[in-house]
Amino acid sequence: MNYLKNFITKFVFMMQKRPGLMAVLAFCSGVTSYVFVERKESFSQLISILLLFTWLWLLIDNWLRDKVEERFGVAVSPNVMRFALQVVQQESLFFALPFFLAVTTWDHGQAAFTALIILCAFVSVVDPLYYKKLAHSVWFSVFHSFSLFVVLSVTLPILLKLTTSQSFEIALITAVILTVPSLGNLMPNAKWWRFPLLVLLLCALSAGLWQLRSFVPPAALRLTDMSMSYQLDAQARKPLSPITELTEQSLHENGLYSFSAVKAPRGLNEKIFHVWVHNRKEVDRIALDISGGRKEGYRAWSHKTNFPANAAGKWVVKVVTESGQLIGQRRFEVTEV
Numbered sequence: 001m002n003y004l005k006n007f008i009t010k011f012v013f014m015m016q017k018r019p020g021l022m023a024v025l026a027f028c029s030g031v032t033s034y035v036f037v038e039r040k041e042s043f044s045q046l047i048s049i050l051l052l053f054t055w056l057w058l059l060i061d062n063w064l065r066d067k068v069e070e071r072f073g074v075a076v077s078p079n080v081m082r083f084a085l086q087v088v089q090q091e092s093l094f095f096a097l098p099f100f101l102a103v104t105t106w107d108h109g110q111a112a113f114t115a116l117i118i119l120c121a122f123v124s125v126v127d128p129l130y131y132k133k134l135a136h137s138v139w140f141s142v143f144h145s146f147s148l149f150v151v152l153s154v155t156l157p158i159l160l161k162l163t164t165s166q167s168f169e170i171a172l173i174t175a176v177i178l179t180v181p182s183l184g185n186l187m188p189n190a191k192w193w194r195f196p197l198l199v200l201l202l203c204a205l206s207a208g209l210w211q212l213r214s215f216v217p218p219a220a221l222r223l224t225d226m227s228m229s230y231q232l233d234a235q236a237r238k239p240l241s242p243i244t245e246l247t248e249q250s251l252h253e254n255g256l257y258s259f260s261a262v263k264a265p266r267g268l269n270e271k272i273f274h275v276w277v278h279n280r281k282e283v284d285r286i287a288l289d290i291s292g293g294r295k296e297g298y299r300a301w302s303h304k305t306n307f308p309a310n311a312a313g314k315w316v317v318k319v320v321t322e323s324g325q326l327i328g329q330r331r332f333e334v335t336e337v
Contacts, residue, residue, distance in 0.1 A: 031098045048155035051095060054088045055148055055178065082135070086124060089144065092151035093121040099154045099219040105328055109215040117150055141179060141198050142205060149175035149209075157220035163270035164218040165323030172210060176202050214324050221268070223319055223328025224297045225261040230254040232301060239301075246334045248311045255305035258317045260288075261297035262327055272327065274302035275318040283308065312336045 032047075097117055104114040120143060123129045134140050152171035156162050162170070180199055209216070229239035230250065239259040246256075258274055268290060276284040288300035302317075312334050319327040 047095070048158050051088075051092060051151055052155060054091070055151070082131075085144075086130060089147040090121070090124045092147045093117060093124060096150045096154045096219070097121060100150075100217050103217045103219060103222045103327075105217070105223075105326055107331075108326060108329065109212070110217045110326060113215050114217060116146075120146060120150075138198065138201070141202065145175045145179040145202055145205075148178060153216070154219045161267060161269065164221060164321045164325050165270070167220070168210075168213055168216065168323060168325065172206050176206050214320070214326050216325060218321060218325045218327055220264060221321070221327050222263040223260060224263045225259070226317075226319070226328060226330045227259050228317070228330065228332060229257045229259065232257045232259065232303070238299075243332075246332055248307075248334060248336055251307045251311050251334060255303055255307075257301050257303050258330070259299070259301045260319050260328070260330075261299045262290075262319065263297045268298045271322045272300070273320050273322075274300075275320055276302075276304055277316040277318065278308065278311070279313045 100114045100117055104110045123134060123143075124147075134143060149171050152174055153167060156167040156170060157164070179202060227239050228243050228246075229241060230243060231240040231254075232238070233240055239257060243256075258276075260274070262268060262272065272288050272290070274284075274286045274288060275282055276286070284304060284306075286302040286304070288302060290298045290300050314331070314333050316329055316331050318329040321327065
């Protein structure tokens with residue numbers, strides 16, 4: 001037993017000297033899982049289960065350490081718990097990062113959310129920032145909850161084939177519920193009033209994130225193609241002669257087709273919409289008739305004919321889920337002549 005204790009201590013010490021190694025391994029596992037999800041392999045499900053198991057293990061850490069000491073007479077240092085917590089957060093953030101990088105719409109507020117994941121992943125690797133700045137602040141619990149939310153957003157669609165809105169809701173609620181019992185472990189010497197304050201803070205931030213859910217990329221869906229056309233080959237479900245110039249006259253004479261293809265490796269089991277926006281004002285929302293398969297993407301189109309008399313200006317066609325999360329978008333401009 002002493003041999004095992006010495007081995008664990010040496011391993012923790014070695015990994016603390018090389019914090020970037022776990023981050024690299026976690027990122028590689030995320031890339032591998034992303035590839036396997038695309039190919040319908042079960043390996044990604046195994047990794048997802050292991051990640052969720054490590055988060056549940058953190059909840060019973062105090063009880064588990066007491067049982068180990070009672071049964072084997074070995075006291076596990078709290079430093080081991082702190083290191084394990086850091087490793088799990090690193091694994092979660094770097095595992096999820098490839099999924100979010102692949103689906104983020106970079107000319108949208110989603111870029112800020114993915115940038116936040118990158119920032120948190122960076123902080124989890126840099127020990128002076130993680131232990132000296134973050135670990136002793138009230139924001140550590142928020143960091144902990146955010147890491148759990150991020151990994152759940154990826155793993156839930158993989159494991160349970162939930163819709164994007166279902167995954168978002170469950171991930172948000174679960175992240176708060178599982179973080180609350182661990183607050184004592186995260187800040188053991190905190191004053192009594194910090195616990196209710198942190199709970200309120202987590203709930204407030206979760207409510208804010210729900211209101212801004214369009215800024216959260218749907219990790220299980222990816223827009224692979226989007227184009228505009230005056231004509232569409234309905235049999236092949238492909239646009240004809242993509243447009244290079246749009247005028248008010250041509251819109252009123254021909255209408256406009258918006259074609260999109262959405263990749264959903266685990267299957268598309270939810271409604272998606274084309275939202276037409278003119279000069280930042282939504283003017284139409286059209287439910288899509290989906291067809292196709294996973295290899296070429298689920299293809300759909302909308303045909304808009306009722307354009308306003310003054311149609312000139314900046315337009316955006318957004319592909320969104322039922323809950324309003326953005327899958328992708330296409331911008332275009334209509335001229336008066």
